[in-house]
Amino acid sequence: MxxxxxxxxxxxxxxxxxxxxxxxxxxxxxxxxxxxxxxxxxxxxxxxxxxxxxxxxxxxxxxxxxxxxxxxxxxxxxxxxxxxxxxxxxxxxDSKMEVRKNVFQQFVSLQESSVFEGLITKELDAAIQEEISGMPQNMKKVILLSRSYNYSIPEIAIQLSLSEQTVKNLLSQALKRLKTRVSHYYRHLPASHADTAFIIIGCSILGF
Incomplete structure (x- = not known):
């Protein structure tokens, strides 16, 4: 046979x-x-x-x-x-689900403060989109493919003809820029509150 x-x-x-x-x-x-x-x-x-x-x-x-x-x-x-x-x-x-629960509890307690009323606003969303638009081309493509289209790092590397390490570096730099932008938006708050704001924004707008 x-x-x-x-x-x-x-x-x-x-x-x-x-x-x-x-x-x-x-x-x-x-x-x-x-x-x-x-x-x-x-x-x-x-x-x-x-x-x-x-x-x-x-x-x-x-x-x-x-x-x-x-x-x-x-x-x-x-x-x-x-x-x-x-x-x-x-x-x-799975871990983020726990983070979101904790963040939501913090958010509820912070909502009583007028500073946090309307935390996730159109103005902040516009600021985030402006920051993304101002990023170098490859960095912008990486953050958009990752957060808007849910591409994995290997997929982004193939799509953009970059090494996986380069994609990781660009994604890390993009998130640092976004955190800085959000922190600036909440610059009148204590640093810990700005970090909390970034986590909330990340979960809700960036899809963390």
Whole structure:
């Protein structure tokens, strides 16, 4: 009996770029279990794990025309990098829920002060948008892709043809600029209150 030849990730990707859905299904089946196993070791929640891997594979299909394999012709490194950031995002999101609860409690107590009435205002939103508009092009693209389109760092790196470290640096610099802008907006308040304001703005406007 003739054994079917092994099809490489590169060959599957080439076919996917021609909208070959069976090729995608083959790639999906090749990596579904290893990705789920790796995610389950970190998260231990089967429903969440399956959702995460499903989103990763959806991303691969949607961005197939911009993807490239490693030197060995494999997509494994890219897929597991996406998984790493998806796990970080999941853990971070769970943590942020607790942060938001604490921030909301602070916000409720601060609302009694006239200074915090209408905290999230159109004026502040305009100031934030103005700050983003004034950023260097790559920095602006990074913050918009991250916060408006929910791209991961690897996805942004591919989209902008930058290294992941450069994307991380630009994102960090952008957030520092936004924090400075928000702090300036609340400059008449104690520093701790300005930090609280930034967290609230981050959760509500920047999508933290």
């Amino acid at each position: 003739k054994v079917a030849a092994f099809i490489t990730d590169q060959e599957l990707l080439d076919s996917m770029k021609l909208d070959d859905e069976p090729a995608f299904a083959r790639l999906f089946n090749r990596y579904w279990e290893p990705l789920c196993v790796a995610a389950a070791k970190r998260l231990g929640q089967v429903p969440d794990v399956q959702d995460i891997v499903q989103e990763i594979m959806k991303t691969v299909w949607e961005k197939r025309h911009a993807l490239h394999t490693n030197e060995d012709g494999s997509l494994e490194g890219y897929l597991f990098t996406l998984l790493k950031y998806a796990i970080i995002d999941t853990i971070s999101r």
